[in-house]
Amino acid sequence: MKLGGREATAYFKSPDAKRTGLLIYGSDGMRVALKRQDVIKALIGPKGDEEMRLVRMPAGDLRKDPAMLLDAVKAVSFFPGPRVAFVEDANDTAAPAILAALEDWAEGDAQIIVTAGQLKATSKIRKAFEAHRNAYAVGIYDDPPGRDEIEGMLKDAGLAQVSRDAMTDLTGLSRELGPGDFRQTIEKLALYKHGDASEVGSADVAACAPQSTEAALDDLLNVVAEAKMGEIHPIMTKLKAQGVQPVGLIIGATRHFKALYAAASDPAGASQGIARLRPPIFGPRRDRMLKQAQGWGAVKLEQALSYLIETDLQLRSAGQTAPQMALVERTLIRLAGLAGKR
Structure with missing residues (x-):
């Protein structure tokens, strides 16, 4: 039987120990693995592995020993409680062993949990679980969690x-x-x-939240966007000592001002524009950027982006002889001056 949507989410949290088995398949191995961890933990509890009520086997081993899965399904544990026979990374080469175990399963046997990559609708394993009256098949897709x-x-x-x-x-x-x-x-x-x-x-x-790789530039970009001209040089000196390159500074500044422009020019307002930015911006940083976007306005932000693009072209020009870091600093001071204009 197929499970999908909310039914699948609920089943992962509270699986039925009397079911024959469950197939979880999908192209994202991490998503499949997380769902498998949830369902096995819910079936056998946190100590099930320690109590030897979980048997793991790579699907590749079933080609050498097709009886391995059925033996695990029928084996009796020394400890009481539900048992699981888990087959990892299955494909149709392991189908004969898996289908035989599904057919010979009886109440009281270990539940068969199988994980696989993306399976076509014609896959023997997928068809067997979907057609089984006492087993489930769940496809895991790359959609973000609801x-x-x-x-x-x-x-x-x-x-x-x-x-x-x-x-x-x-x-x-x-x-x-x-x-x-x-x-x-x-x-x-x-x-x-x-x-x-x-x-x-x-x-x-x-x-x-995981920190962005550009987090070290945030102080400089905020200083520029908030017209704190006198603080630009000390921060530039520190960044230069840390090995930050002029082109990297311009790229970071352009990204920051593009985000401000997207927010300021949003038809629903800057607040909605900030909320729509990807990657998302959180907490105090979001509030700060929202204030910046509202203070600049779309017109001045267009002008700021033109300054940054002009400087980027200068840095990449073969005939450029002026010190690159000085060019960047001059542009940032120019932006700070533009921010201070009313």
């Missing part, structure tokens, strides 16, 4: 109170991160809020 799934992760992590803004941030983050990284972020957030009964806010999400 709100219900994110709320389930937060609940499992012990985060019951989450503000609306924080949930918006997490939803945006789930679309940018891989499933493993997103789950780690939730776990990190749970540790961050341990012992803190207040609701999760945007600042908490920002503190736990």
Whole structure:
């Protein structure tokens, strides 16, 4: 039988121990692995592996020993409780062994959990699970988790109170991160809020979200966007000592001002524009960039981008002889002066 959508999400959290088995397949190995971890843990509990109620086997081994899976399904554990025979990375070369185990399964046997990559509709394994009256097949696609799934992760992590803004941030983050990284972020957030009964806010999400590789440029870009001209040179000197290249500074500045322009020119307003930016911006940094976008306005931001593009072309010109870092600093001072104009 096929499972999809909310039915599949609910089944992963609360599987039926009396089912013959479950096939989980999909092109993203990490997403498949996370769902498999959830369902096996729900079936045998956190100590099931220690109590030898879980038998793992690569699908490739079934070609050499086709009886291996059926033996694991029929074996009796010394410890009481549900058992699982897990076949990893299956394809149709392992189909004979898997289909034989499905056919010979009886109540009280270990449940058969099979994971696989992307399977065609004609796959023997997929067809067997989909046609079986007591087994399920679930396709895992590359769609980001929905709100219900994110709320389930937060609940499992012990985060019951989450503000609306924080949930918006997490939803945006789930679309940018891989499933493993997103789950780690939730776990990190749970540790961050341990012992803190207040609701999760945007600042908490920002503190736990993976940092951008351009994070070191943030101070400089904020100084420029907020017309703090006198602070530009000291920060430029520090960045130069850290090995930051002039072209990298221009690229970072262009990205920052493009984001401000996208927000300032959004028909629904700068606040909605900031919320639509990808990758998403969180917490205090989002509030700061929103204020910058509102202060600059779309017209001045267009002019700022023209200055940055002009400087970028100068840096890449074969005939350019002026010191590159000085060119960049002059442009940033020019932008800061433009920001101060009313």
